[in-house]
Amino acid sequence: MSSDWRGGGAPIVDVLSPDEHEELRIAGSVGLWLRDLEETSVARFSKTDPLVVYCHDHL
Amino acid sequence: MSARAAWRLEQLGFTEVYDYEAGRKDWQEVGLPTDGTDPRGPIVAEALTVDPPTCEPGSTVGSARALLLGDWTQVVVVNAPGVILGVMRKESWDAPDESLVEDSMRSGPSTVRPGSLLGPLVERMKRKDTESVLVSDPEGRLIGVLDRDAGEAVLSGDSIEPTFESCDHCPGWWRYRMAAT
Numbered sequence: 001m002s003s004d005w006r007g008g009g010a011p012i013v014d015v016l017s018p019d020e021h022e023e024l025r026i027a028g029s030v031g032l033w034l035r036d037l038e039e040t041s042v043a044r045f046s047k048t049d050p051l052v053v054y055c056h057d058h059l
Numbered sequence: 060m061s062a063r064a065a066w067r068l069e070q071l072g073f074t075e076v077y078d079y080e081a082g083r084k085d086w087q088e089v090g091l092p093t094d095g096t097d098p099r100g101p102i103v104a105e106a107l108t109v110d111p112p113t114c115e116p117g118s119t120v121g122s123a124r125a126l127l128l129g130d131w132t133q134v135v136v137v138n139a140p141g142v143i144l145g146v147m148r149k150e151s152w153d154a155p156d157e158s159l160v161e162d163s164m165r166s167g168p169s170t171v172r173p174g175s176l177l178g179p180l181v182e183r184m185k186r187k188d189t190e191s192v193l194v195s196d197p198e199g200r201l202i203g204v205l206d207r208d209a210g211e212a213v214l215s216g217d218s219i220e221p222t223f224e225s226c227d228h229c230p231g232w233w234r235y236r237m238a239a240t
Contacts (some may be wrong), residue, residue: 010077015064026083027092034060037067047072054079054086055060 010050026054089196090173103180104173106213107194109203113137114160116144121156123147133204135193136164141200143170143193170195173202181210 012029021031065078090104112126133148145164154163
């Protein structure tokens with residue numbers, strides 16, 4: 001897993017719950033709850049291209 | 060949570076997963092654009108002016124004064140990485156042209172974050188009769204200046220011209236963020 005993400009243009013995935021994503025999210029991010037990460041739900045993304053994930057903060 | 064998500068995605072075969080560890084909170088604090096139903100209200104980033112005139116502490120007052128073009132009445136003193144060291148404003152300009160900025164600047168001016176709520180800040184500025192405040196990132200690097208008039212205009216619903224242009228892939232401040240890190 002990389003800790004640097006200067007790969008501008010990569011899809012940004014919000015892994016917070018749907019309620020939290022609806023309330024406040026990084027503009028342009030895609031909501032995909034952590035517990036829903038599975039083959040079918042991530043099929044929209046290329047596995048060989050950069051992908052950025054985030055939640056609230058590092059805590 | 061995002062670390063677990065990154066590991067999960069790697070388990071699923073993704074080869075280049077980046078964990079934005081500082082997360083949404085960091086994004087908000089630096090005033091990057093957000094969407095959603097959050098009723099927080101306007102933030103500083105929506106009203107600030109970027110690219111104020113800057114000089115280094117070793118500059119002469121005369122060369123700093125020459126930067127006062129247009130409506131600018133202050134020059135921000137920064138070091139090479141752009142960290143705010145002081146500001147030349149009001150009585151600082153009484154110094155002779157040949158003197159050094161570091162001898163007459165106002166050191167350690169207060170700053171706010173671009174993600175701060177605009178309403179309470181403008182109210183504080185009114186109470187203290189403050190015309191403007193510097194805006195910095197969490198590392199103290201200069202981003203811009205918030206004029207109270209511009210803040211009041213945004214709060215009253217007046218639209219202002221966008222401060223940042225969008226890049227091809229990401230909205231607004233992303234480009235700034237990339238340059239600053």
